[in-house]
Amino acid sequence: MMHRYQPGAGDRQRILQFLGLKSPEELFAAIPQEVRVGELPLPLGMAEEEVRRVFREWAAANVTAEEKVSFLGAGVYRHVVPAVMDAVLSRAEFFTAYTPYQPEVSQGTLQAIFEFQTYVCLLTEMPVANASLYDGATAVVEAVLMAARLRPEKRKVFVSRLIHPDYLATLRTYAEAAELELLELPWDGAGRTDLSQIHPEEAVAVVVQSPNVLGVVEDLAAVKKASGEALSVQVVAEATSLGLLAPGGRFGFDVVCGDMQAFGLPPSFGGPHVGFFATRKEYLRQMPGRLVGQTVDADGQRAFVLTLSTREQHIRRAKATSNICTNHSLMALGVTVVLSLLGKKGVRELALASHAKAEYLKKRLASLAPKVQLAFPESPTYNEFLLLHGEPEKLLARLSEEGILGGVATSRLASYLPPGVLVAVTEKNTREECDRLVDALGRLA
Known part of the structure; x- marks a missing residue:
């Protein structure tokens, strides 16, 4: 496959000579072997469109927050983008x-x-x-x-x-x-x-x-x-x-x-x-x-x-x-x-929608106690809150199998934080998605 930035004949050798290197391998010597891609599993002689088709199939294996029910937050939030x-x-x-x-x-x-x-x-x-x-x-x-x-x-x-x-x-x-x-x-x-x-x-x-x-x-x-x-x-x-x-x-x-x-x-x-x-x-x-x-x-x-x-x-x-x-x-x-489109009223409505949906989810999760425990049930929150859990990574893995990105494990952020899952809710989350999370946690937590 012809890369759009493929060097011409002799270009690679001139680059290496300028850098004082003998081979491309020397250029990447600082990168640990275990994180290198290595050779791509593609047979020689594949047509350009065939290679593209394979790459598209590989790309389709990536899961995005738009393909699952997502409650991810912890500093990066999903909101409607006009x-x-x-x-x-x-x-x-x-x-x-x-x-x-x-x-x-x-x-x-x-x-x-x-x-x-x-x-x-x-x-x-x-x-x-x-x-x-x-x-x-x-x-x-x-x-x-x-x-x-x-x-x-x-x-x-x-x-x-x-x-x-x-x-x-x-x-x-x-x-x-x-x-x-x-x-x-x-x-x-x-x-x-x-x-x-x-x-x-x-x-x-x-x-x-x-x-x-x-x-x-x-x-x-x-x-x-x-x-x-x-x-x-x-x-x-x-x-x-x-x-x-x-x-x-x-x-x-x-x-x-x-x-x-x-x-x-x-x-x-x-x-x-x-x-x-x-x-x-x-x-x-x-x-x-x-x-x-x-x-x-x-x-x-x-x-x-x-x-x-x-x-x-x-x-x-x-x-x-x-x-x-x-x-x-x-x-x-x-x-x-975005702020110009929202205006003063729109910014407040967006915030109220995120907060209201988070409060709905918190109220429903509180009914699952003691199986599911809110870390600070009496404290005011905006659109994010902590669920206590001894093995948050395992819980999130089980939720992911059901098509739910349940939040962010505090263990991924810092060891000094209480063990649990940070759950973020925005205006993009529907009531049905909140109910799905409650149902799944009721079975899996």
Whole structure:
């Protein structure tokens, strides 16, 4: 079969010579043998269409969340994606656009990012937002690094162990390099962060996720009070929750950040995502990444420009606020399209639908006790909750055999989390699917 990027005669040898290698095998020597594909089981001389047919058969063996009843979540959520989002994103002027360094030829991209910032401010009730980050993990890191720049005399960061384990792992990596001390807060019997161990007089920042990784909604007013003079940071992994739950901005938080994936971005094998970051106006010059501003041109017409872009490509590295060299503008555009279509009322209706279906499922599962046990039955949740189970991986395997992706085993996320299954419900789940899960758990749990 002719590959579309098949090198011509002599090309491979010239590449190897340039790299100082004798064979292609040397190029891949660093890849462990056990994870290599090796030779594909295809007979020689197959016609191109025959090879395609075999590849399609192999691809059909992959199971997606659309082919089974899915209750997967744990930081990546399935919501309805309007067809118009793909239509806009596939336009060449957006899909192939590079960084909008030249505003005179980048007005469309700049305006889209400006609108994204506006939506973030509206959802978080914060005055300023940046032009997106990679994902929720990098957004959390940037919040802590900003706090360290603002309060260089303090090095202790009190962070809830109930932020997403991937976010926490990323924060640990950056904190070590920045010589920040992470003090990880445990949780109480209600599945909320134990705030009693916070010492605000020693803290540069206090970081809490709500809803947290166990699905429980934190008491943000209490978190803000416990933070004292330290920078208070709310992390949001399921952004549609902002359509129903009061955000950190309403409680006086200094930063509200996280991931906007839930607004229109499909799971896509874990990425790409789009991080968001909103903060107070007085911290504007210490905010990481980019900011798109609105101004007027020489003719008095509205125009958009990059402003206060204090990142390492624009100024001296020693004075940069971030080493993240781009923003996920295409993903931010997708989020902006979805939010534009939903509007204020639609965002709330989406959140209410997800919450209502989750509450229906929780109520039905509670009737299966003690065979099925909710981890925190009295605690408020949004659209995700934890079912306790000693062998969650085995339970999920049995559910999968019945065509149900029952959730995510906490053992796959972090060893310190309670053993069980995180179940996420969105507007995409029907009542019939919820009933199927209840029936299956009643037999298999």
